Amino acid sequence: MEKKRYERPVIKRLETGVPAKFGRPQKPEIMSDIDGVSVESLVNQFGSPLYVYSEKQIRDKYRKAYKAFSTRYPKVQFAWSYKTNYLGAICNVFHQEGSWAEVVSGFEYDKARALGVEGSKIIFNGPDKSVEDLEKAIKNDSPIHIDHLDELYTLIELSGKAGKKPSVAIRINMDTGIYPRWDRFGFNYENGQAWDALNKIMHSGKLELIGLHTHIGTFMLSTEAYRVAAIKMADLARGLKDKFNHKIKYIDMGGGFATANTLKGSYLPGDDITPSIEDFAEAITSALVNAHFSTDELPVLVLESGRALIDEAGYMIGTVLANKRLATGQRATIADIGVNLLFTSFWYEHKVKPAQEVTQFTEPSKIYGPLCMNIDIMRDNIELPLLNKGDRFVVHHTGAYNNTQWLQFITLRPNVVMIDENGQPHLIREKESLEDIKKLEQIPEHLRNFEL
Amino acid sequence: MKINPNIAINENGLLFNPSTGESFRVNPTGARVAELLKEERSLDVIISKIQEEYEVDRYTLEKDIADFIQLLKNNALIQNNE
Ligand SMILES: Cc1ncc(COP(=O)(O)O)c(C=O)c1O
Numbered sequence: 066m067e068k069k070r071y072e073r074p075v076i077k078r079l080e081t082g083v084p085a086k087f088g089r090p091q092k093p094e095i096m097s098d099i100d101g102v103s104v105e106s107l108v109n110q111f112g113s114p115l116y117v118y119s120e121k122q123i124r125d126k127y128r129k130a131y132k133a134f135s136t137r138y139p140k141v142q143f144a145w146s147y148k149t150n151y152l153g154a155i156c157n158v159f160h161q162e163g164s165w166a167e168v169v170s171g172f173e174y175d176k177a178r179a180l181g182v183e184g185s186k187i188i189f190n191g192p193d194k195s196v197e198d199l200e201k202a203i204k205n206d207s208p209i210h211i212d213h214l215d216e217l218y219t220l221i222e223l224s225g226k227a228g229k230k231p232s233v234a235i236r237i238n239m240d241t242g243i244y245p246r247w248d249r250f251g252f253n254y255e256n257g258q259a260w261d262a263l264n265k266i267m268h269s270g271k272l273e274l275i276g277l278h279t280h281i282g283t284f285m286l287s288t289e290a291y292r293v294a295a296i297k298m299a300d301l302a303r304g305l306k307d308k309f310n311h312k313i314k315y316i317d318m319g320g321g322f323a324t325a326n327t328l329k330g331s332y333l334p335g336d337d338i339t340p341s342i343e344d345f346a347e348a349i350t351s352a353l354v355n356a357h358f359s360t361d362e363l364p365v366l367v368l369e370s371g372r373a374l375i376d377e378a379g380y381m382i383g384t385v386l387a388n389k390r391l392a393t394g395q396r397a398t399i400a401d402i403g404v405n406l407l408f409t410s411f412w413y414e415h416k417v418k419p420a421q422e423v424t425q426f427t428e429p430s431k432i433y434g435p436l437c438m439n440i441d442i443m444r445d446n447i448e449l450p451l452l453n454k455g456d457r458f459v460v461h462h463t464g465a466y467n468n469t470q471w472l473q474f475i476t477l478r479p480n481v482v483m484i485d486e487n488g489q490p491h492l493i494r495e496k497e498s499l500e501d502i503k504k505l506e507q508i509p510e511h512l513r514n515f516e517l
Numbered sequence: 518m519k520i521n522p523n524i525a526i527n528e529n530g531l532l533f534n535p536s537t538g539e540s541f542r543v544n545p546t547g548a549r550v551a552e553l554l555k556e557e558r559s560l561d562v563i564i565s566k567i568q569e570e571y572e573v574d575r576y577t578l579e580k581d582i583a584d585f586i587q588l589l590k591n592n593a594l595i596q597n598n599e
Contacts (some may be wrong), residue, residue: 071573073581074547076532076588079540390584394591426544451544454577 071453073388075426092425094452096418096459100345100484104457106383107482107490113384113457114402116481118467118493120158120253122378123464125488130374133343137350144188147173150379151372154181154483154493159374167369171198175374178205188317188369190236190278192216192250198222203231208319210278211235212251216263217272226272234276234317235262235324239297241281241290250280254297263301267309274311275284275302280319280369284328284412288340288348294318295349299356302364317367318349324376326413326462335413335462342373372465379464381407382420385456386435396430398452403434403441405474407460408467410443417443419458423450436475473497519552520595534594542594548570550585554595 097104100119107115109306127143134141144167145159151173156166157180169191177187184205192212194202196219202209203223210235211217220231233371236251238517253256266272298316305311315418322345327335353366391397404410417432430449434441443460452458471478481494525533525564526548532541543551546567564578589595 067546068572069570071571071578072544072546073577074544074585076541076543076547076551076552076585076592076594078592079531079542390587424544426542 133346146371295352315365375464416461422502
């Protein structure tokens with residue numbers, strides 16, 4: 066006789082008055098494959114935990130976003146936000162789709178260059194650009210987005226040395242009616258700082274002002290904030306035309322569009338409340354087309370959307386290490402994915418689906434990672450099917466920021482794979498080894514030996 | 518240790534305790550263990566019975582049954598006569 070699949074015995078008290086809910090319990094969704102490749106085969110080949118990207122889903126997302134904007138506005142250019150995910154294979158998918166690069170450090174800048182992105186298509190943002198970084202950017206004709214006055218003066222100085230006008234934009238911060246207001250980056254719109262910087266640039270004669278930039282926040286759920294921001298950006302662009310008869314080439318609205326993830330503490334799941342990319346596109350483009358630009362003045366609309374283009378195309382496969390019951394009576398599942406690998410579990414209630422058959426029985430559970438740290442919690446309270454030790458599960462919407470903010474802590478960072486459009490998995494970042502870690506360390510002579 | 522003998526378990530996994538009027542849902546493994554507990558078998562016998570029917574190692578099963586029995590106790594479904 067073939068034995069049945071085991072599930073640990075559980076019992077649940079039925080609340081009186083709500084029989085319907087339990088009358089026909091819903092079977093939890095399972096996810097046994099990603100883009101047609103079975104979770105089990107991925108683990109067999111690449112191990113667990115494992116990061117998995119779907120090339121098809123990245124391209125679909127990008128094309129949908131590009132279409133949403135380009136059908137509403139004639140000139141649109143995306144620039145891939147490197148900090149969101151700078152694995153080379155991921156960046157190149159975006160570059161193949163036509164995205165420029167958006168970087169915020171010398172390291173990211175060099176990475177984009179190493180991948181083969183032309184200097185003039187690398188937007189250089191952020192408060193931390195060294196003199197060498199700036200010189201490089203000037204030489205390569207990269208758009209430099211000025212964050213503060215110190216940088217502005219440095220650029221004026223470097224412009225003289227280089228014998229060439231750096232192409233610049235300034236970053237604007239503003240009140241868009243949302244909280245928190247990101248006023249630490251760039252120049253403020255309302256208090257006149259923005260105009261002060263624009264006047265300085267125009268009067269200096271040393272810098273080529275090609276654009277205006279803003280990035281109003283991240284994981285934004287309000288389309289209205291973008292409409293307000295676009296109106297203010299258009300107002301500055303129109304003002305430059307009036308005052309200096311100067312035409313800028315682009316308005317860069319940054320990124321920040323929310324994804325289907327559920328923010329911690331949110332009453333409603335992310336899929337239900339996140340505006341669509343079309344909603345964001347409508348808010349921004351309608352503000353720009355209704356601004357008083359003549360047709361030949363219409364600036365290119367640049368977008369630096371990060372998370373919205375990659376979050377949902379990334380998954381993490383994990384394995385159950387153990388189950389236990391906490392002193393409170395709550396069930397706890399210990400998984401091999403810690404917060405060092407899934408940094409975003411500090412912000413999101415990540416969706417978790419089992420990778421093998423389960424029944425409709427669930428238990429309110431916590432999911433802990435394997436680190437010996439109290440903060441290592443993937444999910445604080447989740448109705449989880451009854452997973453056994455060794456079972457696999459798939460964590461959803463992990464594509465943004467995890468492969469850039471991950472920490473080498475206690476464990477080594479695991480493999481990252483991408484499934485191509487034909488369902489073929491490719492290793493895109495090899496798991497770290499002890500050698501990789503040791504390579505960077507040096508042990509002074511007097512510390513080489515010991516006796517125990 | 519035995520489960521209250523007048524408890525009724527139906528094939529849909531509903532478990533009814535007539536002495537308190539409370540209803541519970543048990544999963545198939547839970548129902549099977551509860552049934553075996555009604556027949557007052559020793560834990561060892563229960564464990565080998567389940568192992569004959571399900572794909573599970575003894576260590577996991579022992580641990581899970583101990584946990585299940587604790588849940589039964591929490592819900593006043595077991596008389597502890599030890
Ligand atoms: C300047 C800039 N552009 C784009 C992004 C990408 O943001 P998001 O991933 O929220 O779209 C960021 C991230 O903080 C940013 O700082």
